[in-house]
Amino acid sequence: MRLLMLLLSFALAGCAMQPANPWQPRAQDISLNDVLNSPDSNLQAPILWGGVIVDISNKPDGATLTIVAFPLSPDGKPLTTQSSAGRFVVESDGFLDPLIYAPDTLITVTGSVSAIRHITIDQKTLSVPLVVLKNAKVWPEKYADRRRPYNPKHDLPFAGYGYYGTGSFSP
Template sequence: MRCSFSNVAAVREDLMKMNLTMLKNIILLLVVLLFSVSCSVISREIRNEAMAPMPFKTLIENAGQYTGQTVILGGFILSTENKADETLVSVLQTPLSSMDYPYDKDQSEGRFVVVHKGFLDPEVYRQNRRITVAGTIAGFRTEQIGSCPYACLTIESRQVYLWPKNLHRNYYWDDPYWRHDPFYWYGGPYHDPYYGGYYRAYRYYPSLRYAPVYPGFHPYDPYWDE
């Protein structure tokens, strides 16, 4: 009888281990599916057609052989110019995060022009706004276009995403529950944003209560929008 009880206990323990393993696998699968669906602001259909990411300089140097192919580029708007039936947007190219979020102007490798069929309001698509564009390579335009004084790579837009300009507001000193809490972290009621001490390196970090979470985005970005 003792052997029977021990066998039942062993089987029960094995089943519990199997169930735990299956649960872990299901959670992992759900996480992978979540990131595969929401990892970019560009539609999956267009992303499947787009070329693999490459250095912008390489793309410019070999633009002739890539003409007509779809790329995903992004950066900061330099100017927006309306024509009779299209809008020309000059963009300072920057690297993109895993969510295709433009960042770090210092790493720019040039400029490109987005040709969008239809009207884009220059008061909305203003200078220094972040933009991500999926479109086909259309070679170069030799005439000066907006803030592109030389022959710039031209992209005919298929999908345009303008990033919210208030994406990174609400720093610690904008949080009413930060400055006025005498027991926040340590050091008494002296919560000036330039207060030294151990946490000085984090004085620019956005409020954890408001900051959005984007895969591949580092919280310290010197180009936060105003």
């Protein structure tokens, strides 16, 4: 009887579904280039974009983020090693803390395209999509919580002696 219950529990656990990752790119998500090429047909379209925060501005009626867009990894994190598709602006109804949403921070946002805005960078005017913020995920820095410098030669705390190892403990 115990064996039957054990097998039944394994069978039922194998049928369980994982919850969907809201930050995972979906096939129906439109790209930044799609919006820039045909802005009228993509107004109010839902988006899942990510990138690096360039600027944040808080006003009494809300906040504005300027983001340099990058492609997303399968888990939704911006891939800064890829080439950028351009910039987009995100508007929020509430306050966004400048310490959390600091420049050079990776972010992934969901929302909808509301308009095309013209911004000036140096002396160049760019057309960028304006996104109304629904959700945002700020990605933490890798190894930001380490007290000691991390030895990038290995991923193990102790790699031993030899070519790959340092012979020291480096957590």
